[in-house]
Amino acid sequence: MPKAIFNTHVISVTLFLLIYLIKTVLLLANKSQGLAKFTKMVKVPEMIISTLFLITGVYMLMQVGTTKLLVIKVCMVFVSIPVAIIGFKKSNKIMAVLSLLLIIGSYGLAEMNHIRVEKQTVDSAVSNTTAANYDIVKHGESVYTAYCQSCHGSGGTNGAGGVDLTMSQMSHEAKLERIKNGASSMPGFKDVLNEQEINAVDAYVETLKK
Ligand code: HEC
Incomplete structure (x- = not known):
């Protein structure tokens, strides 16, 4: 997957989250005038940001396929949108906070996806x-x-x-790089695997090629 798409996704999600955070704070602080002003100010950027965030998200989903975690994440995002719209329209603080929590939660899940690698035991034989x-x-x-x-x-x-690694057209060097540093939802393994283990798993992956 092109890194640019992934980066665009992360940046747009972060901006989206920031806008929502500010809106929720204004709502909670009863600054209805400030909220109205801010909402008007960010209307166009917010539209662009949320479009980018959804398009890149859907694209990544198509490339990567679904995992349980991803399904939960996508559901959280899609539930949070109507909750947020209604919440802000009715100035309902509980709904606004709930939608913010859902978005932050799904953002957290994305991060979790990256750091989930734990040391495993490999057969010493x-x-x-x-x-x-x-x-x-x-x-x-x-x-x-x-x-x-x-x-x-x-x-x-x-x-x-x-x-599907049997269909991978990636060069040997690119594979090594991918295993070490990961990409999108694949974690990097350079901190858990030593050089020999990385070379070994790479050698095994090479044999899978059809
Ligand atoms: C959490 C899930 C996950 C784990 C664990 C994982 N991968 Fe991946 N892997 C992916 C995803 C998703 C991609 C596609 C990433 C992309 O290109 O955007 C990928 C891509 C790759 C690619 C590139 C294939 C290509 O042609 O694009 C290689 C090689 C690879 N993985 C090897 C490994 C090896 C070796 C391990 C174990 C050391 C590993 N992966 C562990 C999810 C994972």
Whole structure:
């Protein structure tokens, strides 16, 4: 996925959140004049920002496929919109706060998606590089099972939300870079996997190519 799309999404979501935060604060502080003024001022930018945020979001969803977390996130965003519209129209503070919480919550879920990687145990029988029968692909396979299978599925043919690795046209270098740094909802692994594990999982992924 082009980085520009992902970045546009993050920036537009952040701006959207900021606008909502300010509006909610004004509403809670009973500054109805200030709120009306602010709403008028941000009307056009808000339209552009929310369009960008929805379009990039839908595009990313189509590229990435759905995961349970993503479905929850998208539902939260879509529930928050009518709640926010009605909340602000009726100056209903509870609804305004609720919609803000929903948006912040879904934003938080997005962040969670990125930092979810935890150290897993990889079978020491295959990870011992000094063993005479050390096989980098076998080592890679066990790393794959522990860290990648949940998203990319068994054998790389797509699981819940990763792309089909058997169809990947990516160069070797680009793959290594992707495994280290991640992209969109794929986390980077450079902090949990050592160089050897990254090379091994990359070697295994290479063998999946059809
Ligand atoms: C949380 C889910 C998730 C996990 C875990 C995950 N990936 Fe991914 N992976 C993705 C998503 C989503 C993409 C598509 C990202 C994009 O290009 O926007 C992707 C893309 C890739 C690509 C690029 C394929 C291509 O041709 O575009 C490679 C290679 C890859 N993953 C390897 C791995 C390896 C190896 C692991 C384990 C160390 C791993 N992934 C773990 C979700 C995941």
